Amino acid sequence: MEKRTLGSTGLEVSALGFGGGPVGFLGTEQNRVAEILNFLLENGVNFIDTAAGYPGSEEAIGNAVGHRRDEFVLVSKCGQAFDDLEGEAWSATVISQTVDRALRRLKTDHLDVMLLHSCDQEVLEKGEAVAALIKARDAGKIRHVGYSGDNEAAVYAAGLEAVDVIETSVNICDQANIDMLLPEAVKRDIGIIVKRPVANAAWMGVGEQPGFYANYTTTYAERFISMGITAGDLGFDDDAAWPEIALRFTLSQPGVTTAIVGTTNPSNAARNIAATAKGALPDATIAKIRTAFSNAESAAADQWVGQR
Numbered sequence: 143m144e145k146r147t148l149g150s151t152g153l154e155v156s157a158l159g160f161g162g163g164p165v166g167f168l169g170t171e172q173n174r175v176a177e178i179l180n181f182l183l184e185n186g187v188n189f190i191d192t193a194a195g196y197p198g199s200e201e202a203i204g205n206a207v208g209h210r211r212d213e214f215v216l217v218s219k220c221g222q223a224f225d226d227l228e229g230e231a232w233s234a235t236v237i238s239q240t241v242d243r244a245l246r247r248l249k250t251d252h253l254d255v256m257l258l259h260s261c262d263q264e265v266l267e268k269g270e271a272v273a274a275l276i277k278a279r280d281a282g283k284i285r286h287v288g289y290s291g292d293n294e295a296a297v298y299a300a301g302l303e304a305v306d307v308i309e310t311s312v313n314i315c316d317q318a319n320i321d322m323l324l325p326e327a328v329k330r331d332i333g334i335i336v337k338r339p340v341a342n343a344a345w346m347g348v349g350e351q352p353g354f355y356a357n358y359t360t361t362y363a364e365r366f367i368s369m370g371i372t373a374g375d376l377g378f379d380d381d382a383a384w385p386e387i388a389l390r391f392t393l394s395q396p397g398v399t400t401a402i403v404g405t406t407n408p409s410n411a412a413r414n415i416a417a418t419a420k421g422a423l424p425d426a427t428i429a430k431i432r433t434a435f436s437n438a439e440s441a442a443a444d445q446w447v448g449q450r
C-alpha cells in the first residue's frame with residue numbers, strides 16, 4: 143500500500159483510507175465493521191475517518207479496532223450540537239465536550255486530527271471554533287486542527303495558521319476543488335483527505351444506492367449521466383471498472399494525500415485496495431474525465447460546485 147505524507151503533520155498515511163460515514167448512517171453490524179477494519183489494517187490501510195455526526199460510527203470503530211490504536215491515524219469531526227451535550231453548534235463548549243466524547247467512544251487518549259465538520263466560512267471567521275480546537279491541541283487531546291469543507295470556505299481555511307489538514311470532495315463528478323483548493327493546499331503544505339472519493343458510486347444511477355444514499359448522491363448521479371462517458375471511452379473493458387476508474391482518478395490529483403472510501407462491504411474494501419495498487423490513471427484518461435466534466439458543467443444551468 144502506497145504511503146503519502148499528510149502535509150506538514152508529517153504523518154505517513156495510506157493512499158486509501160476508510161470513511162466511517164456509511165457504517166454509521168446505515169447501522170452496519172458491529173461484526174462486519176470489525177471485519178472490514180481489521181482487513182484494511184492487515185493490508186496496509188492506516189487511516190480512519192469518522193465524525194460525531196455519523197450515528198454510532200465512533201463507537202463501532204472504537205469497539206472494532208480501539209485495541210489496535212497505535213496502528214492507524216485517526217480523524218474525527220465536531221461542531222454540531224447534540225441533545226446530550228450542552229451548548230450551541232460551533233461553540234467552544236460543544237466542541238470541547240465533543241472532543242472528550244470522541245476520545246471515550248474511540249477508546250483512545252488522542253485523535254491525530256479533529257476537523258470542524260463543514261461549518262460555513264462565517265464560523266471560521268468568528269474564530270471561536272478554531273480556538274476551541276487549538277485549546278484541545280494544547281491539552282494533548284488532538285494532534286492537529288483541521289476543517290472539512292469545500293469551495294471558498296475551504297480555501298479560506300487553508301489560509302488559517304492553525305489548520306494543518308483539510309477534508310474536501312474530489313471525484314469524477316466533483317472537480318471544483320481540484321482547481322480551487324488543491325494548488326493552494328500544495329503551496330501551504332496542507333494535508334488533503336478526500337471525502338466522497340468514488341462519487342458515492344454515482345454510476346449506479348439516481349436513487350439506486352442503499353439507505354441514506356438515495357437522496358445524498360442524487361447530484362452526482364445526475365452529473366454522471368450528463369457527463370455521458372462510458373468506461374469503454376476510457377479504454378476499460380466495461381462499466382464494472384467504474385469503482386476502479388473513480389478511485390484512481392481521485393488519487394491521481396496532485397495534492398491529494400488520502401482517499402477515504404466509505405464502505406460497508408468487505409469485498410469492496412478488497413477491490414479498493416487492488417485499485418489503489420494500480421496507481422495513477424494515464425494522463426490522457428484523466429484529461430477525458432476532466433473534459434467530460436467541464437463540457438457538461440458548461441451545458442448545465444448552474445455551476446457545479448463542490449458538494450458538502
Ligand SMILES: NC(=O)c1ccc[n+]([C@@H]2O[C@H](COP(=O)([O-])OP(=O)(O)OC[C@H]3O[C@@H](n4cnc5c(N)ncnc54)[C@H](OP(=O)(O)O)[C@@H]3O)[C@@H](O)[C@H]2O)c1
Nearest residue numbers: 161162163290337338339340341342385403404405406410
Ligand atoms: N462533510 C463531510 O465532512 C463529509 C461528507 C461526506 C463524506 N465524508 C467522509 O468521506 C467518506 C467517504 O464518503 P462517502 O462514504 O460519502 O462516499 P464514497 O466513499 O465516495 O462512496 C461510498 C459508496 O461507494 C460504494 N463503494 C465503495 N467501494 C466500492 C466498490 N469498490 N465498488 C462499488 N461500490 C463501492 C459504497 O457501497 P458499499 O458500502 O456497498 O461498499 C458506498 O455506497 C465518508 O465515509 C465520510 O467519512 C465527510
